[in-house]
Every structure is written in C-alpha cells, then in structure tokens.
Amino acid sequence: MELEALQQIYADVRGLGAQIVVITPELERYTRALHKKLNLSFDILTDLHLKIAEQFRLVFTLPDYLRDLYKSFGSSLDRFNDEPEYRLPMPARYVIDEQGIIRAADVNADYTIRPEPAETLRQLRSLSAAAAD
C-alpha cells in the first residue's frame, strides 16, 4: 500500500525537483517482480543485510515468538531477505536536502503506522520555499 501511495505523489515530487527511492532488505529477484507488478516510476534499492538501515539506526531483530508466528503463516523472511536472524528495518521516511542533511524524519516502531505521502510533499514544498528565500 505504501509503495502505491508513493507512486501517487511521484509526479509532484519530481515537479519539486526531488526524487524518491525505496530501500528494502528484500533481494533483487523479488524487488524486480514487485517493481514490475506495481509499475513504479522510482527505484527500489536492495540493502543487502541491512547495511544502510543500520547506519540510519533502524534495525531490530524479530523476537523468537514472532518469528515462529510468521513462520506458521508461511512467511519466510530468510528466503526473501536472506536474513537468517530475522532482522528488519523500522518503517521510516526521510527527506534529505542537497547538502545531505536530514530535513524531515518519520520513524515508527509500529509497522502498522506509515508516514503520509501528503505530509512528505508538504515537507518538500517547505524545503524548496526555504531554498528560494
């Protein structure tokens, strides 16, 4: 759902001179299929073994009891992400300016809460307004 929602703001984001990338631990053979299926205009980047997510300090390990539950549902993180330890990034969205400084950050440990794309657009607009001053 989140990727489709980002696709809907893509044209506006580009109109503001900005770009979108999605970073996921998922392996390329899966991101390729997902990208195609959703017909996305932005890249999905594979962060193998969460090296970049670690640098943003977003990584946690699923507790054993949750790992067992997901396995019982048939979810296999170890296959999709090559993560035998069942580590994941928290959902997070950042707006980074041209100097590489984080200008907006939305991080939530509750994976059922995702930042609103409309809010991301507002943040980009205020960034470009500030740059025009």
Next chain:
Amino acid sequence: MASLQQRLDEFKKSFESGAPPYNAPYEAIETMHRATAELKATGIEERALKVGHRAPSFTLFNQDHAQIESTDLLRHGPLVVSFFRGHW
C-alpha cells in the same frame, strides 16, 4: 481518496477482526501487539537518525541491477528515502 493511514487502518481492522479472508487467531494478534509494544519500549525510535543529522551516503543496486549512488541523486535535488521491510 482515503489517506494511506486510513487505508492501513481499514486493513488492520479487517485483519484483527479474526474474520475471513484472514481468519487471524486472537492469540496471533495479541502476539503482534506484544512485539510492537516491546520494540517501542526499547527506545529504538529515539536512537534512529533525526532531523539535522547528516544522512549516510549509499550505493545500492536497484531492481534492474543498476548501481545507484545517493550522491548522484542529491546533485539534482532533495531526496525522499523510504525504508520498506518488504512484502513477505
């Protein structure tokens, strides 16, 4: 159109009702809530990079196995980076 969070909340409501098509058992939902609460309690959200920090630069492969560098992208303007746990 409904906001992303409204649609996520609808899904969550349907999933947690225990009704078809998901038929999620009550114990499973409780387990998920417990895990989220425990994760929040570790203070991990406060440790994540924040506004004002320098974003780490990255070089990663995209879905077509092309190498993408954040420094290249930032030369053209601001960058939105969304971390996604995958669709497993």
